[in-house]
Amino acid sequence: MTSAIDTDVLIVGAGPTGLMLANQLARRGIRSMIIDRHPGPARETRALGVQARTMEIYAHLGIIDAALSLGRKALAANFWAQGKHAARIPLGDIGREESPYPFLLILGQDDNERLLGDNLRMLGRDVEWSTELIGLAQDGDGATATLRRPDGTVRVVRASWIGGCDGSRSAVRELTGIGFEGAPYEHVFFVADVTADGPMVPSASERSIPWPDPAAMQGQRASAGRPVGAGVIDDAWGPSSGRTTGDG
Ligand SMILES: Cc1cc2nc3c(=O)[nH]c(=O)nc-3n(C[C@H](O)[C@H](O)[C@H](O)COP(=O)(O)OP(=O)(O)OC[C@H]3O[C@@H](n4cnc5c(N)ncnc54)[C@H](O)[C@@H]3O)c2cc1C
Numbered sequence: 001m002t003s004a005i006d007t008d009v010l011i012v013g014a015g016p017t018g019l020m021l022a023n024q025l026a027r028r029g030i031r032s033m034i035i036d037r038h039p040g041p042a043r044e045t046r047a048l049g050v051q052a053r054t055m056e057i058y059a060h061l062g063i064i065d066a067a068l069s070l071g072r073k074a075l076a077a078n079f080w081a082q083g084k085h086a087a088r089i090p091l092g093d094i095g096r097e098e099s100p101y102p103f104l105l106i107l108g109q110d111d112n113e114r115l116l117g118d119n120l121r122m123l124g125r126d127v128e129w130s131t132e133l134i135g136l137a138q139d140g141d142g143a144t145a146t147l148r149r150p151d152g153t154v155r156v157v158r159a160s161w162i163g164g165c166d167g168s169r170s171a172v173r174e175l176t177g178i179g180f181e182g183a184p185y186e187h188v189f190f191v192a193d194v195t196a197d198g199p200m201v202p203s204a205s206e207r208s209i210p211w212p213d214p215a216a217m218q219g220q221r222a223s224a225g226r227p228v229g230a231g232v233i234d235d236a237w238g239p240s241s242g243r244t245t246g247d248g
Pocket residue numbers: 012013014015016017018035036037038046047048049109131132133134165166167168169170171172190191
């Protein structure tokens with residue numbers, strides 16, 4: 001016999017997916033609990049581009065004004081290769097007449113997560129940090145999750161549903177045998193939060209940072225005045241080359 005249900009939905013993972021699910025459930029008054037094994041929110045930029053549909057959903061959540069004031073509209077992407085400006089792709093009018101937000105907003109993933117986390121707290125919920133899912137069993141009435149808490153003790157939670165929002169190496173997927181079809185991208189990508197000197201395209205929303213060979217480079221500027229570099233590492237510097245590219 002199974003014990004009583006503690007929560008309707010246990011959300012595993014407080015990245016953008018888990019935080020969005022927690023916000024949507026809270027708005028609808030559905031009981032949920034959200035955990036993450038990390039001690040707190042991520043501080044690196046990671047993903048940069050917020051699409052129109054996300055901004056429409058942010059408007060429903062009431063966080064669009066904060067997102068727009070923190071981020072920058074992308075007017076163009078500038079690509080650099082071997083120290084030279086190789087291409088400029090205009091982005092300024094994508095989605096015109098399709099959305100109230102017909103543009104790509106450059107806003108780092110850390111800022112997106114912060115906005116979603118703040119809104120969740122406003123709705124009366126919060127993430128339980130340093131709490132890791134280590135066991136999961138399903139039955140006809142729901143699921144039993146085993147969690148390791150910050151002090152190392154174990155807690156068992158009964159939930160009607162589990163929201164597996166725990167990223168690419170998902171414990172939820174592994175513990176339930178769901179599997180993961182597909183394969184990683186062949187290229188090695190990088191994103192770097194950097195402070196850099198050098199010539200830049202002179203526009204507030206259209207900045208590029210030169211990057212040493214051999215990386216093909218797209219420079220962008222994220223929120224809060226922090227320059228961000230992103231690009232693809234040349235094949236000659238890929239993982240099989242034996243050449244060092246650093247941690248980024
Ligand atoms: C360097 C970098 C650059 C990127 N650039 C881009 C980009 O430009 N554009 C783009 O679209 N995407 C980009 N991505 C991918 C983007 O970051 C992911 O798509 C996004 O983070 C996925 O969100 P998520 O919430 O599904 O998962 P995640 O952000 O991975 O969050 C999963 C969370 O689950 C938690 N977790 C995992 N296992 C457990 C467990 N057992 N118990 C409790 N918690 C657990 C983790 O701590 C984590 O906080 C980039 C990623 C990286 C690393």
